[in-house]
Amino acid sequence: MYEVENLTLAIFGFLLNETIAEGLARQDIIETLQKIGEELANGTFPITKFLTQANV
Template sequence: MPKAYPHSTIHSNYYYINVEHLLVDTIVEGLGRIGIIDVLQEVGEDLKDGTFEINKSLRG
């Protein structure tokens, strides 16, 4: 996982805001438990790849 973020840097304010936005969107869309699990798995994969945004908002 050479592109993965070091764990000590992941939990920025933007990380929490972005995860919250993704979860709220999933709930609003009515995707339920499975949708939430899918979103969290995608976040985990993106963190491993170093592609999940932790330094700025996902929303404009």
């Protein structure tokens, strides 16, 4: 489980950097990250399927 948490944090960091690089406003970044968090929590975020298939 520790590996999944590290990978999740790495992905989260990458997505945060990408949203900032795209020049999104503060509120847009917050909303995007909230949506990602909700999708990760309920298992619908695209990386979830990949991680499940990889048995990470």
